[in-house]
């Protein structure tokens with residue numbers, strides 16, 4: 556069974572900044588076809604749960620009390636890529652609009668709920684390294700294709 560790296564919050568792990576999750580209703584369908592490897596770059600990058608929400612601002616990632624958490628995000632992205640290499644993972648499914656995991660959209664860094672086109676730190680690194688990255692919204696497409 557092919558392995559897929561997946562945002563841990565999408566499988567129901569309570570790793571969101573507010574201590575909740577984003578369990579996706581199609582997880583059981585995915586499990587029929589794939590071995591899922593849940594991973595949360597923000598937690599693995601050293602941030603606690605719950606934590607202050609963060610947004611990308613230019614090259615940096617800052618939280619809503621203006622702390623620079625860029626290093627945590629970069630470390631989490633590096634670890635995600637290391638796991639993909641170690642487990643021969645070529646596909647990732649990531650949570651849209653997260654500053655780590657967003658695939659097509661992210662928040663604009665003003666903490667005003669404004670969405671702009673862009674990628675989270677982990678999503679961008681995985682894509683640069685040749686991993687095929689799907690957003691959660693594209694799970695139906697992935698299930699159809701394979």
Ligand code: SF4
Pocket residue numbers: 561562563564565570571572594595596597598650653655656
């Ligand atoms: S960093 Fe990714 S996996 Fe972790 S809570 Fe945010 S969206 Fe989910």
